[in-house]
Amino acid sequence: MELFPVLHELSERASRYSVNLNGRVSRTLGRNPLRGGTACVYHGTLKPEGTEVAIKTFYCTRSGSEADLKSFPFKRLFREVHTWSKLRHENIVPMLGISTEFDSTFSIVSDWMPMGDARTYVQNAENDPRPLLRDITNGLYYLHSHELGPVVHGDLKGPNVLVSNDHRALLSDFGLSTLNVSTFNMTTEATRGGSLPWMAPELLNDFVASKESDMWAYGMTILELFTRSTPFHDCRSDASVVRRIAEGSLPARPAEESTQFRLSDAWWEICISCWRSDPSSRPTITDVVEKLEATTVCTLSSH
Incomplete structure (x- = not known):
C-alpha cells in the first residue's frame, strides 16, 4: 500500500532520529492490544532476533493533508519520537525504532515489558x-x-x-x-x-x-x-x-x-x-x- 503523503513525510522526519524497522517487525496475531487515548500497543516480534517488542500504533487521520502535520496528535508524535530517541538509561524503556507498516499509520517500536505497569x-x-x-x-x-x-x-x-x-x-x-x-x-x-x-x-x-x-x-x-x-x-x-x-x-x-x-x-x-x-x-x-x-x-x- 502506498503511504499517504503525510505519513511518508512523517516517516522521513522521524527516521532522522530513529531506526526504520519496516520489514523487521511482525505483530502477534490473536493477542488483543492495549488501547489508550492516542494509540494502541500491540505485542510483536523483531526479526531476525525474535525479540519480543511493543508496537505503539498511533490513531492518525488519513486525509493526507499538510495541515495534518501541524495538528496536535502529530505534534505529540513528533515530540515523542524526538525525545524518546535521545534517552539511554537503565530506568527508561528503550526505543528500538519506528515502522509505517501497520494500519496505514505510524508506530514506535520498543522493548516488551512482560510484567506490565x-x-x-x-x-x-x-x-x-x-x-x-x-x-x-x-x-x-x-x-x-x-x-x-x-x-x-x-x-x-x-x-x-x-x-x-x-x-x-x-x-x-x-x-x-x-x-x-x-x-x-x-x-x-x-x-x-x-x-x-x-x-x-x-x-x-x-x-x-x-x-x-x-x-x-x-x-x-x-x-x-x-x-x-x-x-x-x-x-x-x-x-x-x-x-x-x-x-x-x-x-x-x-x-x-x-x-x-x-x-x-x-x-x-x-x-x-x-x-x-x-x-x-x-x-x-x-x-x-x-x-x-x-x-x-x-x-x-x-x-
Missing part, C-alpha cells in the same frame, strides 16, 4: 513498591539532568512506568515530554500535559509542564504505589478531583495497614514536600536523591 505490579501486596520507587527516582533524575538539557516527562504516573523481567521499573510514554534543547525540524508547542489525579495545580491554570510539575506527579506516584490506588480515589468525579487540587486539599496519610507498613516518615515527608502549592518551593529530584541517601531508605545511584 507498576500500578498493576503492586496489586500483589508481596511486591514491595520501594525498589520500583528507587528506579523511578533514578529515571527521573536522568531526565531532569539530561546532558542536552532537562527533559520534562509531563505525565508521570504508575501506568506509565513499566516493569521488566528482572523487576526493574522503567519510565515510558514520552508523548507529553519536552526536551529543552530541540534540533527537530518542526516547532512543537508546549503543552500542559499530565493526567488529572497526578496533575499539579498550576497545570489546571494552563501553565506548561515543568520539572516542578513532574515533582508533584512524582509525589502522587509514590502515594499511588504505596496504596495501590489512584490518588484522590475517594473522589467520585473529575470535578471533585479538580476542586480538591485547586483548594489545596491534599491526600491524608494512609493507614499503615493499607501500605503494608512500608510508607515510612521519610517517604511521606517527600510526598508532602512535592505537593507544595508554590512550584518553586518543591524539592528537585536531586534533593530527593540526597534525602533518601541520607535517611538510608534506599540506595540510589545516578547515571
Whole structure:
C-alpha cells in the first residue's frame, strides 16, 4: 500500500532520529492490544532476533493533508519520537525504532515489558513498591539532568512506568515530554500535559509542564504505589478531583495497614514536600536523591 503523503513525510522526519524497522517487525496475531487515548500497543516480534517488542500504533487521520502535520496528535508524535530517541538509561524503556507498516499509520517500536505497569505490579501486596520507587527516582533524575538539557516527562504516573523481567521499573510514554534543547525540524508547542489525579495545580491554570510539575506527579506516584490506588480515589468525579487540587486539599496519610507498613516518615515527608502549592518551593529530584541517601531508605545511584 502506498503511504499517504503525510505519513511518508512523517516517516522521513522521524527516521532522522530513529531506526526504520519496516520489514523487521511482525505483530502477534490473536493477542488483543492495549488501547489508550492516542494509540494502541500491540505485542510483536523483531526479526531476525525474535525479540519480543511493543508496537505503539498511533490513531492518525488519513486525509493526507499538510495541515495534518501541524495538528496536535502529530505534534505529540513528533515530540515523542524526538525525545524518546535521545534517552539511554537503565530506568527508561528503550526505543528500538519506528515502522509505517501497520494500519496505514505510524508506530514506535520498543522493548516488551512482560510484567506490565507498576500500578498493576503492586496489586500483589508481596511486591514491595520501594525498589520500583528507587528506579523511578533514578529515571527521573536522568531526565531532569539530561546532558542536552532537562527533559520534562509531563505525565508521570504508575501506568506509565513499566516493569521488566528482572523487576526493574522503567519510565515510558514520552508523548507529553519536552526536551529543552530541540534540533527537530518542526516547532512543537508546549503543552500542559499530565493526567488529572497526578496533575499539579498550576497545570489546571494552563501553565506548561515543568520539572516542578513532574515533582508533584512524582509525589502522587509514590502515594499511588504505596496504596495501590489512584490518588484522590475517594473522589467520585473529575470535578471533585479538580476542586480538591485547586483548594489545596491534599491526600491524608494512609493507614499503615493499607501500605503494608512500608510508607515510612521519610517517604511521606517527600510526598508532602512535592505537593507544595508554590512550584518553586518543591524539592528537585536531586534533593530527593540526597534525602533518601541520607535517611538510608534506599540506595540510589545516578547515571
